[in-house]
Amino acid sequence: MGGFFGVVAASDCVTEVFYGTDYHSHLGTLRGGMAVQSEDGTLKRRIHDITNSQFKTKFDSVLTEWHGKCAIGVISDFEDQPLLVSSRLGTYAIVTVGKIENIRELAEESYKTGIFFSEMSGGELNPTEMIASLINQKSDIIDGIQYAMDSIKGSCSLLIMIDGKIIAARDKFGRTPVSLAKRNLDGAVGVSMETSAFPNLDFTYLRDLGPGEIVQLSLNAVKQLKKPGTINQICSFFWVYFGYPSSNFEGINTESSRYRNGEGIAEGDDYENIDSICGIPDSGVAHAIGYSNASGKPYQRALVKYTPTWPRSFTPQSQTARNLVAKMKLIPVEEQIRDKRLLFLDDSIVRGTQFKDIARRLYERGAKAVHLRSASPPIMFPCKFLNFSRSRSTLDLAAPRAVELLEGHPVDDPELLKKYITEGTEQYNAMVEVIRKELGLTTLKYQTLDKLIAAIGLPREKICTYCYDGCDPTSGECPMCEKLKEKMEKETDKKQSK
Ligand code: SF4
Incomplete structure (x- = not known):
């Protein structure tokens, strides 16, 4: 699975992101990663193997070595991340949570236009790199995220740290949750997959992102960049197994x-x-x-x-x-x-x-x-x-x-x-x-x-029950969920008539 956490603050927020990311450790067992934007604008990134040890023990050196008012972290069950990407859209750090079922097909398409990818060990492609590559094919980040979400089969929620701000996007069909919070004391804004990461860092929950919604986090502000869609298929396993007991998803503990x-x-x-x-x-x-x-x-x-x-x-x-x-x-x-x-x-x-x-x-x-x-x-x-x-x-x-x-x-x-x-x-x-x-x-x-x-x-139509x-x-083939099928058809009609 995996999980992520990010903060934009008025002062150094590396400690908050260190603990906030650690609070996602139950969601992944392979890799941990953090990235920070330093005062001079440079991006720093660190990735560690956490297969056999805790995130905290591998990353505690960042608490003294790193400083910055904007940082993100990730627990990953598969690929190395965050990736630092230099592109026509700017230089940014990106983390993702999800799965790209059609990653090979997307790679084959990309090869035709000269795009290449660095393979991970075992010949696998890095899904976060694929998402970044899809985003970079468009002329702005919002269109790029939309294009990436429309191109993949599977799911993807993500954070992009760029120019001292964080862009957060929830999966098109909301399979994974993304929540926002604010620290009233100093106007810091946080984003997390597990709401249980907020209270001990003095953040107050604001709201969940809707499916496919994109927002930009800056000090004291959350700006909506793309409205949510109406079809939500959040994974039912968050309540059954994945989710931490103290977390709420869609407002439900x-x-x-x-x-x-x-x-x-x-x-x-x-x-x-x-x-x-x-x-x-x-x-x-x-x-x-x-x-x-x-x-x-x-x-x-x-x-x-x-x-x-x-x-x-x-x-x-x-x-x-x-x-x-x-x-x-x-x-x-x-x-x-x-x-x-x-x-x-x-x-x-x-x-x-x-x-x-x-x-x-x-x-x-x-x-x-x-x-x-x-x-x-x-x-x-x-x-x-x-x-x-x-x-x-x-x-x-x-x-x-x-x-x-x-x-x-x-x-x-x-x-x-x-x-x-x-x-x-x-x-x-x-x-x-x-x-x-x-x-x-x-x-x-x-x-x-x-x-x-x-x-x-x-x-029922707001929960994924596929497994x-x-x-x-x-x-589009759902004999058991006629209501949702109707809703999707109406949405397609609306899009076509525009
Ligand atoms: S409910 Fe099952 S099929 Fe649907 S996202 Fe969760 S684990 Fe996957």
Whole structure:
């Protein structure tokens, strides 16, 4: 995924951007980066590998070495950034969060006009460099950002630091959030993906950017450069998993929505014979508290996370190493397990491998029953809009793997997968049963999409649900979201009649 943070202030703001960026560390595991515009106008940039260490320990030298009234920072799950770009539009620093599905096609087009790109290790292209290249093809930055957003398939929110100001743009369909804040004390203006980065830096939240909106931040001022569009498809996973508990997205608090979601899962569930409700740390915990509150069954910690040396989601490249890290982070509390009938909540079931191992270890320590409730519906399709590292291909996912087993052949037809998404049907029940057996659980249930949407509290057409139901209204093929389709058609008519 990734996240960014930026400030324009009346005095040195390197410290604020250092901490504000660090508050996005849960969103990415590969690279950290910062850039500052010094008093003399020069841009400085630093990028570090944060795979094995915290952002703060790698960047603490900037606190004494750098000075400037305008700075940006990024936590990146893929490419090196910020990039410093010298172009006809000026010299600027840029950070992006998103995913470019068609990056190879865009590169091929660019090569024809003589544009070239510096490849990253492994032969991959740097998506932030691609966005900068698209922006530079137009005669001003606003048209350039618009052109970049129209050209890519996927998503992109970005910050550009130029001439002591920050230009912030939210993805065309709002997949990722971008929020603004102000420090009343001195007129500093901040921009962040997580609103939880603001309060400890004395910033007061102002508002969210709308989908596709572009603004310019300067001291004491936010100037709108492009109005937002009306189609919002913010990723539902911000409330389920990505978002920090203290953050609000579209004005809706993450922690509170997880409580509501847990309550929704408990509603109508059979918990009479359960001894305790447990959450898989960290993101399963709030869903479990909601379930416990609604069911009246005690919340207890049968597994605790070893936070002193695993404070963040260290994600090694190999699956075997990832499994080992997942295991080492969680320590069983035997006294809370032996002879107990435990009901766990986790944010989602992606591959399922982690919980299979957890269930085995719980039984080994004397659990009488291990039930699992997923706080989100089965994940049927890999995300094509965000660099969501937990699901790279369809068969990485537990649910399509179960469908493949039931069908007896590889499942590459989305329409076939869609037959399994409606809860309560024979196909859906058979798929869940395959996963339950595979994970070695007493019972397994998933949250329904309707209840998840109700727990978030936004209208359905304003939330992306693609990975659960294959619904992508922005592609123009959306049998499940007629309302949004109509709205898009009206917008296209409006554009054409201008
Ligand atoms: S497909 Fe899933 S993970 Fe990707 S943006 Fe949509 S809701 Fe989020």
